[in-house]
Structure formats: C-alpha cells, structure tokens
Amino acid sequence: MSLLRRRNRQARSAGDDALGRPMTDTPVIRFDGVGLTYPGPPPVTALRDCRMTVERGEFVAVVGPSGSGKSTFLNLAGLLDRPTTGTYELDGIDVRSLSETERTALRGRRLGFVFQAFHLLPYRTALENVALAQLYSRVSAADRRKAAAEALRRVGLGHRMHALPTTLSGGERQRVAIARALVNRPSLLLCDEPTGSLDTSTAGTVMDLLAELNSAGLTIVVITHDLHVAGRADRILAIRDGRLSADRPSGQAASAPQEPHAHAG
Amino acid sequence: MPTPDSRRGRRARGIEPSGIRRRDLAAEALAGVLQRPARSVLTMLGTVLGIGAFVAVLGLTATAGGQIDKRFDELSATQVTVADVGTGVPDDPTLSFPADADQRIGALNGVVAGGVFWPIDQARPRFAATPDADAPGAGYGDGIRLYAASPGALAAMEPTLRTGRTYDRFAESRRERVAVLGPGAARKLGITRLDGNPAVFVNGSPYTVVGIIADTRRMPELLSSVFIPAATAVQGFGEPVGPRASMIVHTRIGAARLIARQAPVALRPDGPQLFSVTPPPDPRDLREDVGRALDSLFLLLASVSLVIGAVGIANTTLVAVLERTPEIGLRRTLGARPRHIALQFLAESTALGTLGGLIGTSCGVAVVLATAVGNDWTAILEPWVVVPAPLIGSAVGLVAGLYPALRAARIEPADALRR
Numbered sequence: 001m002s003l004l005r006r007r008n009r010q011a012r013s014a015g016d017d018a019l020g021r022p023m024t025d026t027p028v029i030r031f032d033g034v035g036l037t038y039p040g041p042p043p044v045t046a047l048r049d050c051r052m053t054v055e056r057g058e059f060v061a062v063v064g065p066s067g068s069g070k071s072t073f074l075n076l077a078g079l080l081d082r083p084t085t086g087t088y089e090l091d092g093i094d095v096r097s098l099s100e101t102e103r104t105a106l107r108g109r110r111l112g113f114v115f116q117a118f119h120l121l122p123y124r125t126a127l128e129n130v131a132l133a134q135l136y137s138r139v140s141a142a143d144r145r146k147a148a149a150e151a152l153r154r155v156g157l158g159h160r161m162h163a164l165p166t167t168l169s170g171g172e173r174q175r176v177a178i179a180r181a182l183v184n185r186p187s188l189l190l191c192d193e194p195t196g197s198l199d200t201s202t203a204g205t206v207m208d209l210l211a212e213l214n215s216a217g218l219t220i221v222v223i224t225h226d227l228h229v230a231g232r233a234d235r236i237l238a239i240r241d242g243r244l245s246a247d248r249p250s251g252q253a254a255s256a257p258q259e260p261h262a263h264a265g
Numbered sequence: 266m267p268t269p270d271s272r273r274g275r276r277a278r279g280i281e282p283s284g285i286r287r288r289d290l291a292a293e294a295l296a297g298v299l300q301r302p303a304r305s306v307l308t309m310l311g312t313v314l315g316i317g318a319f320v321a322v323l324g325l326t327a328t329a330g331g332q333i334d335k336r337f338d339e340l341s342a343t344q345v346t347v348a349d350v351g352t353g354v355p356d357d358p359t360l361s362f363p364a365d366a367d368q369r370i371g372a373l374n375g376v377v378a379g380g381v382f383w384p385i386d387q388a389r390p391r392f393a394a395t396p397d398a399d400a401p402g403a404g405y406g407d408g409i410r411l412y413a414a415s416p417g418a419l420a421a422m423e424p425t426l427r428t429g430r431t432y433d434r435f436a437e438s439r440r441e442r443v444a445v446l447g448p449g450a451a452r453k454l455g456i457t458r459l460d461g462n463p464a465v466f467v468n469g470s471p472y473t474v475v476g477i478i479a480d481t482r483r484m485p486e487l488l489s490s491v492f493i494p495a496a497t498a499v500q501g502f503g504e505p506v507g508p509r510a511s512m513i514v515h516t517r518i519g520a521a522r523l524i525a526r527q528a529p530v531a532l533r534p535d536g537p538q539l540f541s542v543t544p545p546p547d548p549r550d551l552r553e554d555v556g557r558a559l560d561s562l563f564l565l566l567a568s569v570s571l572v573i574g575a576v577g578i579a580n581t582t583l584v585a586v587l588e589r590t591p592e593i594g595l596r597r598t599l600g601a602r603p604r605h606i607a608l609q610f611l612a613e614s615t616a617l618g619t620l621g622g623l624i625g626t627s628c629g630v631a632v633v634l635a636t637a638v639g640n641d642w643t644a645i646l647e648p649w650v651v652v653p654a655p656l657i658g659s660a661v662g663l664v665a666g667l668y669p670a671l672r673a674a675r676i677e678p679a680d681a682l683r684r
C-alpha cells in the first residue's frame with residue numbers, strides 16, 4: 001500500500017530519479033504476447049507474439065532489417081501505438097487499461113524519445129528546445145530553463161545553450177535531443193536509429209554518451225541497423241518479419257535465458 | 266501484492282493528466298507567429314484591411330456626420346421660416362402678418378430675433394445713387410432687388426455691418442424712408458461711405474442710406490439687395506402680391522421645433538392656418554440619410570475583406586500544420602494531449618487575427634485622423650468602434666483556426682514521427 005502511494009506521488013511530481021524509484025524489482029518493459037496488425041488494407045502484421053522484458057538499468061539494442069518491425073516495437077513500447085494483442089506493462093503498469101490521456105501523461109513523464117531526425121524546432125535555441133520537455137507538466141518557465149540548462153550541461157553542451165539547431169553539428173543536435181529526453185528523468189530512454197544521421201566517429205561519441213547515461217542507471221533501448229552501435233549494448237534483440245528472436249548477450253556474457261522472460265533473473 | 270486488476274485501477278487514478286500553463290500556451294503561440302514574420306504579415310493582410318476598413322468607415326461616417334451636425338446646430342437648427350399662405354383667394358394682397366409681428370414673435374421664449382420680409386418685384390424698381398435717372402450705375406435689373414424687411418427680419422439675418430446701422434422699430438413705425446444696402450447693391454450703386462448722407466433713389470424716390478452690410482450669416486442670397494422697412498414698403502408699394510411675405514426667425518439652440526409649433530398661433534391667434542411653417546430638419550434624420558448609404562456599402566466591403574482575411578489565416582495555419590507534423594509528433598511524445606496541439610494552433614491563428622486586428626485598427630484610426638486634420642474637422646471615434654475592432658480580428662483568427670486545429674489534433678503521433 002505504501003508502495004502504491006509512493007508511486008502515485010511520483011507520477012504526480014513528474015519525475016523522481018529513475019534510480020530513486022523503489023521498485024527496482026519491477027521490469028521497465030514487460031511484453032507478454034504483444035502483437036500489432038495495421039488494419040490496412042491490406043492488413044500488415046508488423047509485430048507478432050512478442051515476449052520480452054527489459055529490466056531497470058539495462059541497455060538493450062534492437063536490430064533487424066528494414067521493415068522488420070523495429071519502429072513498430074518502439075512505438076508500442078513508447079505508448080505511441082496500442083498493441084492489437086497481448087499485454088504490455090510499463091514500470092509494472094498494465095497500459096492496456098489506461099485512457100489515452102493517461103497514456104499521454106505517462107509517455108511525457110516516464111519515457112524519453114530520441115529520433116534519427118532529431119526533431120528539434122528550428123527556430124528555438126538549444127535551451128528552448130530542451131525546455132519544451134516540461135511544457136506539458138505545468139512547470140514554470142524559469143524552472144524549465146533551469147532543468148534544461150542542467151540537462152544540456154549533462155550532455156556536454158553547457159557552452160552551446162543559446163545556439164540555434166541550424167548552427168549545431170549533427171552530433172551536437174543529437175545531444176540536444178538526448179538532453180531533451182533526459183529532462184523529465186524518465187524510466188526509459190527509447191532511441192530510434194539515434195546515429196542514423198551521423199558519421200561513424202560522431203555516432204561513437206553519441207553512443208559513448210548513452211553508455212555513460214546507462215552506467216549512471218538509465219534504462220535504454222536503442223533501435224539500430226549498425227552492429228557497431230548494437231555492440232555497445234548489454235543485450236541485443238533481433239527482429240525479423242515482426243518476430244523477436246532469442247536475444248544474444250553482447251559484451252559480458254549473460255546467462256542467456258530463453259524467452260519469454262529473457263532477463264527475468 | 267494487490268491483484269493486477271486492483272493495481273491497475275488504482276494506478277490509473279494516480280496518473281495526473283498532463284497540462285500546459287496558459288502563459289506558456291500564449292508564449293508558444295506568439296513564438297509560432299514570430300518565427301516566420303514575413304509569412305505572418307502576409308497572412309494578416311486581409312484581416313488588417315478588413316478591420317482597417319471597418320474602423321475607417323465608421324470613424325469617417327461619424328466624423329462627417331459630426332460636421333453636418335455642427336453646421337446644422339449653428340444655422341439650420343436655429344432657424345424657422347414662416348410663410349404667409351394667405352386665405353387661398355387668388356391675388357388677395359392682404360398681408361397675413363400683423364403689424365406687430367416682430368414683437369409678437371420676439372415675445373416667444375427662445376426667439377432671438379424674427380421679422381417679416383418680402384421682395385418688391387412688381388414695382389420693377391430702378392435704382393440710382395442720384396435723382397438723375399441717366400446717372401451711371403442706375404439701370405434696372407442689374408441683379409439688385411428691393412426687399413421689404415422689418416427690423417426683426419434684418420436682425421434675424423445676423424448681419425455684420427460695414428458701416429452705419431440697421432433701421433430700428435422706431436423708423437419702421439414712422440414709415441421712415443430709410444434703406445440698408447447689401448454689399449452687392451452698394452458696390453453697383455457706388456455708395457461706399459455714409460458721411461454725405463447718401464440716398465438711394467428707387468424709381469426716383471429717395472431713401473436715406475443708414476447702413477451698408479458686409480455679410481450675413483443667413484440668407485446670403487440677399488446680399489445684393491436694398492432693404493427698406495416693411496411698413497415703409499407697404500406705404501410706397503402696397504402689400505405683397507407676387508411672392509407673398511415670409512418671416513425668418515432666429516431661435517436659440519434647441520428651441521426651433523417648439524417655436525415652429527407656436528409661431529402661427531402667436532402671430533394670428535384668430536388664423537394660424539394662414540401660415541405654413543418650415544421647421545429645421547431633424548438632425549437624426551439628416552445624419553442617418555448620409556450615414557446609411559456610405560456605411561452599408563463600405564461595411565460590406567469590410568466584411569468581404571474579413572472573410573478573405575479569415576481564409577488567409579485558415580490556409581496559412583493549415584500549411585503550418587502540415588509543415589510541422591513532426592513537431593506535433595514530438596510534442597505528443599513530450600506529453601501533449603490532442604487538445605494541447607489544437608489549442609496551440611488555435612492560439613496561433615487567434616494571435617494572427619488579433620495582431621491583424623490591432624494593426625488594422627491603428628490604420629483605420631490613422632485614416633480617420635488624417636482625413637479630419639486635412640479637412641479641419643473634429644475626428645469622432647466612438648469607443649464602441651475602436652475597442653471591439655481588435656477583438657473582431659481575434660474572432661476571425663479563432664474561427665479560421667478551428668479546422669486546422671482539429672486536423673492537427675487528429676494526427677496520430679506514430680504517423681507524425683514516421684515522416
């Protein structure tokens with residue numbers, strides 16, 4: 001009961017540190033038979049019977065050929081789409097039962113998104129772009145700027161706060177986008193091809209940043225084509241034709257348990 | 266551990282919906298308008314023109330109407346004309362006005378001066394400055410007319426005298442042979458000074474010139490006439506037959522319509538029907554006549570401009586929605602609800618409309634002021650025109666933004682981000 005109350009308070013205060021959350025035993029993502037069929041016509045089953053979990057503090061890469069359903073997976077995990085089958089629990093909350101408004105609130109507070117195209121507003125400075133993250137949390141403008149400045153310093157852009165995105169390099173732009181995703185101290189950072197628009201060495205620095213954030217406790221899921229990038233993760237999940245295959249451990253060998261609860265240990 | 270179902274229920278209730286502060290919404294809208302200033306200005310043009318025309322038309326109508334009112338107040342509103350229509354018997358020369366008409370009308374409360382006058386044309390008067398009929402400047406019909414005018418009638422014309430005086434009631438009662446010259450008559454007769462006691466000879470009979478008029482406020486058409494007292498005229502030329510006599514009354518402001526009702530009875534309690542009275546026109550009728558024709562045409566044009574303005578804003582906002590679809594997707598990932606997206610675009614279009622309304626109002630006011638200054642008028646800008654004008658702009662922007670805002674709100678975040 002006290003656990004519940006604390007969780008509710010967290011939801012209201014929009015962003016206690018992910019590490020500070022008491023329920024470290026609850027997986028951040030738990031997919032149980034999740035599938036998505038786009039209605040079409042013709043209907044396309046982009047993801048089928050997906051069972052997996054992402055534990056708190058994990059760094060997971062999702063790889064797969066184009067059209068295999070990676071973005072579909074991310075949209076489902078990011079509450080941008082509703083699964084047509086199965087159950088998805090985010091931070092232990094079964095999101096199937098939530099209203100659209102609640103899903104939106106959860107999305108804004110518990111999830112951070114990083115995209116290949118950065119999606120920075122071109123006429124706003126780096127600071128203003130990052131401050132946008134708390135616009136829908138009724139945080140005062142001054143506090144939003146303070147949090148944004150802190151996030152920008154966190155990604156090493158303290159000196160470029162007032163630059164417009166058009167004057168930033170690709171790597172810097174992606175770091176601004178990461179700072180924006182960090183402001184609300186999310187439970188989960190979802191990155192769709194974060195290095196897709198960057199050259200190899202810049203991609204390396206962005207992945208360094210993600211690895212650093214992960215080692216500080218942030219749970220990260222990265223979608224990528226690039227096996228170098230995937231190699232930075234703790235775990236690699238492969239998708240092919242909408243099917244999530246057994247995950248391969250990357251780097252230090254994990255016990256490689258089988259689905260459905262890939263990392264339930 | 267609670268059961269999954271109860272847990273779900275409690276958690277769902279614990280999630281507070283995301284929301285945006287009103288100030289932040291306004292700031293976002295303003296940023297949206299200002300980030301493409303040139304486009305915003307072009308978009309506002311229709312609204313600027315519409316609101317500007319609206320303010321200018323209503324302002325100019327009020328200003329012009331004010332001028333009409335002013336002239337009206339000063340002259341027409343203080344003037345009543347009483348015409349002698351007589352008994353209707355043809356060629357009945359009897360003067361309906363009593364001999365003491367001036368005093369009777371002057372006794373009415375609100376009358377400044379009033380008196381009887383008529384032209385003496387039947388006698389075909391010939392004028393000369395000397396008894397010698399062949400003297401220069403004599404001649405008949407040089408545009409000089411002879412008028413019988415009581416002292417009250419002369420006073421009601423509000424003359425300014427170049428020299429001398431007008432004749433008084435005493436001269437009238439004694440039927441003195443005196444005359445007052447209008448400036449045109451004085452020039453044609455060559456009489457400019459009074460020091461030699463000059464006389465004007467009418468058909469050979471002398472009338473001593475006691476004054477020369479420089480100008481009159483009323484009946485300036487009589488400026489080239491020779492005036493003699495009414496009683497003197499009756500004695501010399503008989504009662505008027507052709508054009509019958511009239512009375513001109515100068516009243517105080519506001520009294521004219523009352524005097525118009527009272528005058529016939531005051532003059533002839535026994536026969537008020539002998540007179541026909543012309544009261545001043547009702548100022549309201551006058552203004553409305555002038556106002557209505559202008560107003561309806563230009564307000565129609567202003568409305569057309571406003572519709573064009575609304576279409577312009579709607580179009581630009583729709584283009585902005587399409588252009589900024591990825592931004593919409595991003596905002597949805599940051600916790601924006603569909604209504605926040607709709608509100609943002611609605612606020613942007615409303616800001617455009619309001620800005621257009623403000624600029625249009627300023628332009629309209631400037632046009633009214635410039636016209637007023639150029640014509641030496643007093644600018645009249647009613648608050649009920651100026652104050653709501655920018656609000657009309659806001660309303661135009663709001664209505665124009667409805668459809669694009671709805672479109673924006675319906676965009677699915679996943680679709681928006683796929684771009």
Ligand SMILES: Nc1ncnc2c1ncn2[C@@H]1O[C@H](COP(=O)(O)OP(=O)(O)OP(=O)(O)O)[C@@H](O)[C@H]1O
Nearest residue numbers: 038040044046064065066067068069070071072073
């Ligand atoms: N809205 C949609 N309606 C119908 N089919 C869709 C829709 N979105 C995606 N798909 C299909 O679902 C499948 C998976 O798409 P998804 O975008 O997840 O692929 P992906 O793995 O992200 O590919 P890429 O690497 O090219 O980004 C594809 O066959 C795609 O055509």
Ligand SMILES: [Mg+2]
Nearest residue numbers: 070071072192
């Ligand atoms: Mg994709």
